[in-house]
Amino acid sequence: xxxxxxxxxxxxxxxxxxxxxxxxxxxxxxxxxxxxxxxxxxxxxxxxxxxxxxxxxxxxxxxxxxxxxxxxxxxxxxxxxxxxxxxxxxxxxxxxxxxxxxxxxxxxxxxxxxxxxxxxxxxxxxxxxxxxxxxxxxxxxxxxxxxxxxxxxxxxxxxxxxxxxxxxxxxxxxxxxxxxxxxxxxxxxxxxxxxxxxxxxxxxxxxxxxxxxxxxxxxxxxxxxxxxxxxxxxxxxxxxxxxxxxxxxxxxxxxxxxxxxxxxxxxxxxxxxxxxxxxxxxxxxxxxxxxxxxxxxxxxxxxxxxxxxxxxxxxxxxxxxxxxxxxxxxxxxxxxxxxxxxxxxxxxxxxxxxxxxxxxxxxxxxxxxxxxxxxxxxxxxxxxxxxxxxxxxxxxxxxxxxxxxxxxxxxx
Amino acid sequence: xxxxxxxxxxxxxxxxxxxxxxxxxxxxxxxxxxxxxxxxxxxxxxxxxxxxxxxxxxxxxxxxxxxxxxxxxxxxxxxxxxxxxxxxxxxxxxxxxxxxxxxxxxxxxxxxxxxxxxxxxxxxxxxxxxxxxxxxxxxxxxxxxxxxxxxxxxxxxxxxxxxxxxxxxxxxxxxxxxxxxxxxxxxxxxxxxxxxxxxxxxxxxxxxxxxxxxxxxxxxxxxxxxxxxxxxxxxxxxxxxxxxxxxxxxxxxxxxxxxxxxxxxxxxxxxxxxxxxxxxxxxxxxxxxxxxxxxxxxxxxxxxxxxxxxxxxxxxxxxxxxxxxxxxxxxxxxxxxxxxxxxxxxxxxxxxxxxxxxxxxxxxxxxxxxxxxxxxxxxxxxxxxxxxxxxxxxxxxxxxxxxxxxxxxxxxxxxxxxxxxxxxxxxxxxxxxxxxxxxxxxxxxxxxxxxxxxxxxxxxxxxx
Ligand SMILES: Cc1cc2nc3c(=O)[nH]c(=O)nc-3n(C[C@H](O)[C@H](O)[C@H](O)COP(=O)(O)OP(=O)(O)OC[C@H]3O[C@@H](n4cnc5c(N)ncnc54)[C@H](O)[C@@H]3O)c2cc1C
Ligand code: HEM
Numbered sequence: 091x092x093x094x095x096x097x098x099x100x101x102x103x104x105x106x107x108x109x110x111x112x113x114x115x116x117x118x119x120x121x122x123x124x125x126x127x128x129x130x131x132x133x134x135x136x137x138x139x140x141x142x143x144x145x146x147x148x149x150x151x152x153x154x155x156x157x158x159x160x161x162x163x164x165x166x167x168x169x170x171x172x173x174x175x176x177x178x179x180x181x182x183x184x185x186x187x188x189x190x191x192x193x194x195x196x197x198x199x200x201x202x203x204x205x206x207x208x209x210x211x212x213x214x215x216x217x218x219x220x221x222x223x224x225x226x227x228x229x230x231x232x233x234x235x236x237x238x239x240x241x242x243x244x245x246x247x248x249x250x251x252x253x254x255x256x257x258x259x260x261x262x263x264x265x266x267x268x269x270x271x272x273x274x275x276x277x278x279x280x281x282x283x284x285x286x287x288x289x290x291x292x293x294x295x296x297x298x299x300x301x302x303x304x305x306x307x308x309x310x311x312x313x314x315x316x317x318x319x320x321x322x323x324x325x326x327x328x329x330x331x332x333x334x335x336x337x338x339x340x341x342x343x344x345x346x347x348x349x350x351x352x353x354x355x356x357x358x359x360x361x362x363x364x365x366x367x368x369x370x371x372x373x374x375x376x377x378x379x380x381x382x383x384x385x386x387x388x389x390x391x392x393x394x395x396x397x398x399x400x401x402x403x404x405x406x407x408x409x410x411x412x413x414x415x416x417x418x419x420x421x422x423x424x425x426x427x428x429x430x431x432x433x434x435x436x437x438x439x440x441x442x443x444x445x446x447x448x449x450x451x452x453x454x455x456x457x458x459x460x461x462x463x464x465x466x467x468x469x470x471x472x473x474x475x476x477x478x479x480x481x482x483x484x485x486x487x488x489x490x491x492x493x494x495x496x497x498x499x500x501x502x
Numbered sequence: 503x504x505x506x507x508x509x510x511x512x513x514x515x516x517x518x519x520x521x522x523x524x525x526x527x528x529x530x531x532x533x534x535x536x537x538x539x540x541x542x543x544x545x546x547x548x549x550x551x552x553x554x555x556x557x558x559x560x561x562x563x564x565x566x567x568x569x570x571x572x573x574x575x576x577x578x579x580x581x582x583x584x585x586x587x588x589x590x591x592x593x594x595x596x597x598x599x600x601x602x603x604x605x606x607x608x609x610x611x612x613x614x615x616x617x618x619x620x621x622x623x624x625x626x627x628x629x630x631x632x633x634x635x636x637x638x639x640x641x642x643x644x645x646x647x648x649x650x651x652x653x654x655x656x657x658x659x660x661x662x663x664x665x666x667x668x669x670x671x672x673x674x675x676x677x678x679x680x681x682x683x684x685x686x687x688x689x690x691x692x693x694x695x696x697x698x699x700x701x702x703x704x705x706x707x708x709x710x711x712x713x714x715x716x717x718x719x720x721x722x723x724x725x726x727x728x729x730x731x732x733x734x735x736x737x738x739x740x741x742x743x744x745x746x747x748x749x750x751x752x753x754x755x756x757x758x759x760x761x762x763x764x765x766x767x768x769x770x771x772x773x774x775x776x777x778x779x780x781x782x783x784x785x786x787x788x789x790x791x792x793x794x795x796x797x798x799x800x801x802x803x804x805x806x807x808x809x810x811x812x813x814x815x816x817x818x819x820x821x822x823x824x825x826x827x828x829x830x831x832x833x834x835x836x837x838x839x840x841x842x843x844x845x846x847x848x849x850x851x852x853x854x855x856x857x858x859x860x861x862x863x864x865x866x867x868x869x870x871x872x873x874x875x876x877x878x879x880x881x882x883x884x885x886x887x888x889x890x891x892x893x894x895x896x897x898x899x900x901x902x903x904x905x906x907x908x909x910x911x912x913x914x915x916x917x918x919x920x921x922x923x924x925x926x927x928x929x930x931x932x933x934x935x936x937x938x939x940x941x942x943x944x945x946x947x948x949x950x951x952x953x954x955x956x957x958x959x960x961x962x963x964x965x966x
Contacts, residue, residue, distance in 0.1 A: 143902040145871055145880075145920035179922040180872065394918045445899050 095124040097131055097410075101485040107478035109385070109488070110427065113415035121401040127156050129388070129408040130401070133415035135422035135439065137398060141411060142444035146392050149446060150178045154391040155406030170290070171325055173333035175446060176389070182445065188319050189330055192311030194452065201308075202452045205244070209457055212239050213464045220500050225475065228493040229347055232461065237342040240457060241335055246300065246307025251292075258289040263339055290328060297327050308334075338450045344383035344489025345454065346461045349373065351493060352381055353466070354474050356429050360466055367463035372431040374458045378417075378440030380429050385414040385488045387442065413439040414488075471498035509833045512612060516541040518830065519601055519609050520583075521591045522617035522757070523547025525555070525816065526796025526823040530615050531581040533827035543583040544609055546601065548590035551642060557816055559645040560667055561849055564652060564674035570645045591618075594764035596783070599791065612791065613830045616761070616773055616781065617823065619797040620754035620814060625662070630724040635732040636748045639667060648749065652680060656746035659683075660735045662721050664691030666848045668751030669704065673850040676711045683714040683743050685721050685735070688936060695846075696857065696893055698934025699867050700881060703874050703895065711851045716741075724748055754814060756798050766792065772800035772812050777839040779826035793830050795822040801840060805909065806860050806890070815846045843905050847898075853877060856898045859891030859908040866930040868915055871922045872897055880904065883933055884914030 099105055100112050113133065116122060122131040132138055141147050148154075151172070174185040191197040216232045238259055242252050265282030297313050304310035312330060315321035322330060353360040353373070363369050390409040395402055403409060416439050418426040423433075441448035448454065465472075475494035482491045503511065518534060520527045523545045531543055547553075554573045562568035586603065593602035600608045622638035625631035637648050652659070652675065659675045661668045664686035675682040688694065690701030691708060708715040720738040727733045734744045761768040766789075767782040768774075774782045775794040779801065782788055794801075796819040802808045821842040829837045847856040864883025872879030872895075880900050883891040889912045892904035906912075915930045 140903065140906060143900055145900055145903060145922075146918060148921055180876075180878075183878070393921065444902075447899075 095128075096122065097124055097129065103481075103483060106481035106483075106485065106488060109414070109485075110418060113412065113418060116412060116415050117419060120399045121403070123401065123403075129156075129410045130403045131386075131410040131412055132398065133412040133419075135416040135419035138411045138413065138416040138439055139443055141390070141398075141409070142442060142446075144396070146394050146396050147409070148178050148391050148393050149176055149182070149389065151176055151389065153178075153393050153406060154389070154408060156391070156408045170329040170332060173329040175333055175337065179445065184319050185322065185326060185330065186445075186449065188312065188315050188317065188322055189308075189334075189449065191315060191317050191319075192308045193449070197317070198311070201244075202456060205240070205453070206456065206460070208243060209240060209460050210464070212236060213461050217464060217468050217500060220497075222499075224497060224499075226495050226497060228350055228465075228495055229343065229490060230492065232465070233343045233346040233350075233493075236346070236461060237339050237457060238335075240453070241338055244308055244453075245331055245334070246305055246309045247296065255289070255292070258285040258292070259335065259339070261285040262289070262336070289332075293328055293331050294324065297324060297331075334450065337448075338454065340484075340487040340489070341383040342454050342457055344487060345374070345377060345381075345458045347490050347493050348381040348383065349377050349458060349462050350465060350472075350495075351474070351477075351479065351490060352377060352429055353462070354472060354495075355477070359429075359431060360472075363463060363466040367467065369431065370459040370463040371455075372433075372436075373462060374455055375436045375438065376429060376431040376433060377458075379423070379436060379438035380417070382414050382417055382438070382440040383487060383489060384440070384442070385412070385486055387411040387413065388486055413442070468501045469495070469497050470501055472496070505833055509831065512541065513538060513831050514540055516612040516831075517544070517610060518542070518613045518615070519544045519546065519611035520615045520617060521546045521601060521760075522615075522619055522796070522798070523549070523585070523587060524553050524617065524619055524796070525575065526617035526619070526819040527615065528553040528575055528581075528823075529578075529820050530617065530795055530823035530827040530830075531583055532578045533824045534831065535579060535581050537828060537831060539831050541612075543581060544586060544611075545581075545583045546586045546589065546591050546603065546609065548588065548604075549641060550588035552585075552587070554642055556640070559642065560639055560670040560674065563645045564649055564671065565677055566649065566653070570642050570649065573642065591760050594761055594766065594792075596765050596789070596792065614792045615823075615826055615830065616792065616794045616798060617796045617819075618757035618760070619819075620756050622750070623752045623755050625724065625748075625750045625752075627723070630726070630732075631750070632730075633724060633726040633732040633748075634730055635746055636724060636750065638750050639671065640754070648747075651747045652678060656680060658743070658745040659747045659749065660685070660743055660745035661749045661751055662735075663751035663753070664688075664704075664708070664715070664717075665694065665751060665753060666692065666846075666850075668749070669708070669850045670848060671749050671751060672708065672713050673711065676713060676851070681712075681714070683716065683735075683745065684708060685716045685719055685737060685743075687718070687720050689717050691715070691717075693934075693936060694862070696861050697864065697867060697883075699874075699931060700893055701934075703877055707851045707853060707877065714743075754797070756812075758798065772798050774800045774810060777801055777804065777841070778829050778837045779822060779840055780829070793826040795819065795826040804839075804841065805843065805911075806863060809860075809863075811844065811860065813844050813846075815844055817845050818842055843908055845901075845905070853895055854898055855893065855895055856901055857891060857893040858901050858905045859883065859889075861891040861893055861933070862935055863890045864933045864935070866914070867933040868930040869924070869927040870916050870920050871900060871927070873924045873926060882907075882914065882916055884930060887914055888912065889914045889916070 100109055116133045120134045174182045193201055220226050238256055242255055247255050261281040262285050265278050297309055300310040301313045304314045312322050312327045388410050392403055394405050420426050441451045473496045475496055479490040479493050520531055553575045555575050558568050558573050563570050590604045591601050592604050600610050602608050622640040638644055639648055658681045661672050661684045664684050669691050672682045672684045691704040693701040721735055722738050723736045724732055725734040732748050734742050736742050756772040758768040765783050767784045773794045776788050779793045780788045781792040781794050797814045800810045800812045803811050822840050825840040843858055845858045861883050863885045866884045867881045869879050870882050878896045880894045880897050882889055889907045894901055
């Protein structure tokens with residue numbers, strides 16, 4: 091071979107700004123396996139969809155026997171037991187049910203909707219905070235602080251502790267970058283480990299307190315659950331809290347940032363959104379297809395040999411489900427490379443599918459709809475300072491590191 | 503007129519009449535317009551309402567969580583139709599291409615869609631069926647009446663028949679703390695649809711939720727008081743159950759009476775049609791201007807031994823209506839077959855039940871995921887070494903996989919491991935349907951392909 095393998099080119103940092111031509115190349119070989127012990131990359135919409143419902147596919151790392159470390163695999167080295175995103179049924183189902191009973195219908199039907207006012211307040215404050223600046227960084231000033239504040243409120247972290255909480259989350263999130271993860275002694279990694287210990291102790295204290303004096307928040311519900319599945323153990327509550335924190339953080343940041351970037355590249359929609367905030371619903375769905383924050387699911391395996399498009403994927407092999415490639419599969423979506431929020435048919439893979447499909451989807455949608463509508467309404471004459479913007483290292487949770495905008499001001 | 507020109511003319515200014523203004527009728531009309539039909543469209547329905555959805559009637563509506571007049575079907579698009587609501591079709595003149603209406607009108611058509619669905623089978627003893635408090639549940643009006651009865655705090659509700667509808671009604675009663683007795687001729691609820699193995703789980707579900715479930719019994723009579731109100735039900739085991747409300751949930755009868763004498767192949771089992779939704783006449787010859795869709799249709803399915811399937815499934819009504827509509831305005835070379843894999847869902851006693859395929863064809867069942875005891879599982883039905891159906895209790899998200907297995911004629915028993923396989927799921931057991939009377943040694947037909955666009959039927963002749 092004269093040049094690097096396709097999968098390596100995809101994960102290579104130089105592809106980050108626009109991986110889509112590579113995904114197109116990838117789809118030409120629907121099941122691509124380039125190197126011994128390397129992953130089997132699946133990129134067609136229908137294949138991904140079917141594997142996500144296939145009971146021979148596992149999310150449990152214990153079934154993954156392919157040797158070697160995958161630079162994209164599990165960031166969750168927290169010392170806690172695996173959270174439900176890395177478990178198979180029945181454990182997965184039990185934990186997700188308990189978590190769900192404190193998050194949505196039928197037990198807490200209003201948990202998300204009643205957050206709406208709170209979400210609007212948080213975004214409004216962040217945008218107010220831009221002040222008189224004529225150049226802003228959308229990531230650091232809005233997209234990044236927003237979801238972490240939301241998750242604090244949801245879990246029930248007291249207001250006065252939020253700054254401390256965020257100070258621990260920042261290094262943990264920074265350490266998610268695969269680049270730095272290869273070197274456990276890198277300062278980022280050490281900082282993250284330290285922060286995890288601190289965060290873990292803090293959460294443990296909070297959970298104990300909520301076990302004694304429950305309030306109307308998720309931690310109280312998780313630890314005090316009295317449904318048919320009982321409650322979670324202390325360790326399970328901690329893993330779940332950390333999962334919610336991490337799964338809901340970088341993803342939402344990137345959806346908001348990708349959203350603003352895409353809207354600035356398609357100003358007619360920014361204009362329409364300014365006039366009609368209701369359009370944010372369709373815009374967010376199309377963004378989840380067109381620029382999905384989770385580009386691929388890298389940690390699946392199969393518990394027996396499976397056959398797909400004539401290729402046998404051996405038991406224990408690593409399987410990548412390349413959601414972002416499936417989302418632009420012309421076999422599924424007409425004119426897939428066009429950003430078109432008016433599409434009638436929008437069953438994207440942005441939140442995955444099957445039993446692990448995104449738990450936080452209703453919240454993520456609402457957060458992003460509110461953020462984009464508010465930004466469209468209030469930023470006066472936003473312009474990209476550089477296009478493409480600088481990206482984060484991470485190929486899985488892909489998004490800009492900064493999004494510098496020049497603005498003429500902030501409308502009231 | 504050459505065929506091509508005819509279809510062009512039909513699309514431009516033809517007259518299409520839809521009889522039955524409910525789920526199948528509406529979805530067909532919407533598809534016609536979406537595919538560019540610009541002629542005149544007439545919707546005839548004997549109920550005085552705009553098309554509404556039935557599944558909520560035995561669920562949210564009985565619980566008082568949804569109002570019966572708020573179950574209108576969402577519209578996918580405008581259909582620009584002439585609506586004739588509140589008037590029944592009473593006859594069909596196939597030669598003259600006209601539909602006769604109860605008010606004496608006649609409506610001419612170039613293409614007709616029959617989507618008259620089914621009605622609840624009434625209690626067979628007419629006098630007893632007239633007693634105040636004896637109900638059925640099929641329409642919105644039925645739901646209003648039944649809901650009113652439930653709200654009046656009855657001493658007890660007596661449900662005859664433990665199929666899906668009967669079970670859902672019992673569930674709604676228990677949810678509101680109303681004492682309920684369910685009488686079922688078979689040995690367990692849902693046996694006809696899902697077999698005895700699953701029926702046993704359903705029976706536990708009833709009993710754990712406080713239903714007084716009587717199985718293996720027949721209801722021999724309903725007794726009224728001096729003013730004509732129902733007061734008790736008599737059972738074949740000699741017992742008598744006092745009750746204020748009796749719900750007859752004995753299945754459905756096809757609405758084909760209006761077609762009597764029309765020359766169509768219509769009868770109590772429905773209107774027979776081919777896989778392209780064209781109705782057969784009584785000689786078994788397929789017509790080219792009369793189409794059928796929804797609960798009233800009976801059509802051969804290649805995946806299931808070409809059996810004529812009658813499906814009372816919401817999803818089938820939609821899919822079949824779309825195919826019928828497409829074929830009504832297409833030349834024969836552009837027609838498509840209705841190859842929908844049957845799927846049905848129900849929610850009762852807090853459990854979501856869903857099935858795909860045709861469970862009643864299954865001779866054996868295997869619990870491939872989860873466990874019967876926990877009432878969270880997937881069961882796979884086998885027929886002649888193939889996967890023919892699957893059912894899930896609170897495990898819906900896996901069913902897509904099994905649907906593919908059914909389409910591909912995947913081998914049964916399921917030898918490969920699956921996540922959450924328990925020891926009980928290693929071997930198949932008899933599915934335990936009351937009377938398996940099915941043909942053997944048929945050819946095998948499967949669906950191949952990775953995407954809907956390259957789906958292909960593959961025919962493998964029988965091996966003897
Ligand atoms: C209580 C209840 C619960 C259900 N729950 C589920 C469920 O959970 N899952 C599921 O998959 N399915 C369920 N179903 C079945 C589903 O509702 C049907 O499959 C679906 O309604 C079929 O649609 P259709 O248009 O073919 O027939 P129908 O909805 O029966 O409509 C036929 C229409 O034609 C009218 N009509 C009949 N004769 C004439 C005539 N001569 N002239 C004019 N009009 C006429 C009828 O009055 C009716 O309005 C349920 C049904 C009921 C009643
Ligand atoms: C735009 C934002 C988001 C995107 C694109 C996204 C995407 C995804 C995807 C693709 C999965 C599937 C993972 C897999 O199959 O292995 C997933 C799972 C999950 N997400 Fe999200 N997510 C987002 C926001 C959130 C938020 C805000 C939360 C929490 C409040 C959250 C919590 C979770 C959890 C807990 C899981 C695991 C579910 C399971 O294993 O059953 N996500 N998410």
